[in-house]
Amino acid sequence: MIPLYITVEDEKLEAVKKVIEKLEELTDTKISYDERTKTFNVIPKGQNQYEALKAVSVIRAIGLGFDAEIAFKLLSDEYILDVIDLKGIIGNNPEVMRRVKGRIIGENGKTKKILQEYTGVYISIYEHYIGILGPYDQVQIARKAIELLIDGKEHSTVYKFIDKAERELIIYKTSKLGRKRTNEINDNWQIVPITYCLNYVRI
Known part of the structure; x- marks a missing residue:
């Protein structure tokens, strides 16, 4: 499957890293952070690329200043x-x-x-x-x-x-x-x- 990439500002890195484990579990993805390129890499474990897109949306929302609890609402199709x-x-x-x-x-x-x-x-x-x-x-x-x-x-x-x-x-x-x-x-x-x-x- 094609990996997805998302960048967030340095001051939001810790907020994202705190929820990576939970986000991986809920979206069946593998998420890693590349220190060199300053990007989060999101790879679906299965065949569902849509779940990886959801994970990227959550990371992006946290990077924009939303609380993690609110950002996780993006896992819902609504x-x-x-x-x-x-x-x-x-x-x-x-x-x-x-x-x-x-x-x-x-x-x-x-x-x-x-x-x-x-x-x-x-x-x-x-x-x-x-x-x-x-x-x-x-x-x-x-x-x-x-x-x-x-x-x-x-x-x-x-x-x-x-x-x-x-x-x-x-x-x-x-x-x-x-x-x-x-x-x-x-x-x-x-x-x-x-x-x-x-x-x-x-x-």
Whole structure:
């Protein structure tokens, strides 16, 4: 099987190393750390490459600042990790970076807390990355809300967007069309509801 590689910052190495044994057991993988290349190597013991991908996701989440307990939720098929690279959106200007991160975090962490509570996801802001961990639909709503904050939208506008998006998602999932599409067995079944709903949310 093809080995997978993942790099984390030096200050997060110990946090990852503490959970390697447990992660290997739960994903049936062999995980080693290469001091020379500064990478974790993840090799599936069996034929299931998917489990190795899950292990990589957990390591990446811890590297982004998530607590191990939260990161391990990625072993469930219901959870995903999405990452926004602020440098790719706003560039390297330190002052702009500080201001944008401040908008997302809020005074005493208030905005970040509201985003998490409203959408049911976990958010970690580490260096120039924003990690969003949770169920697929909820992660998409949270990501859109964060993108609106990055674009400079008022916080009240963003909170209204989240409220509308959540209501549209509930309406869709409880409708006949929503139940039919959610029960269809295909690779894209999760994408249908949230894409459909976000198209109907006006900002």
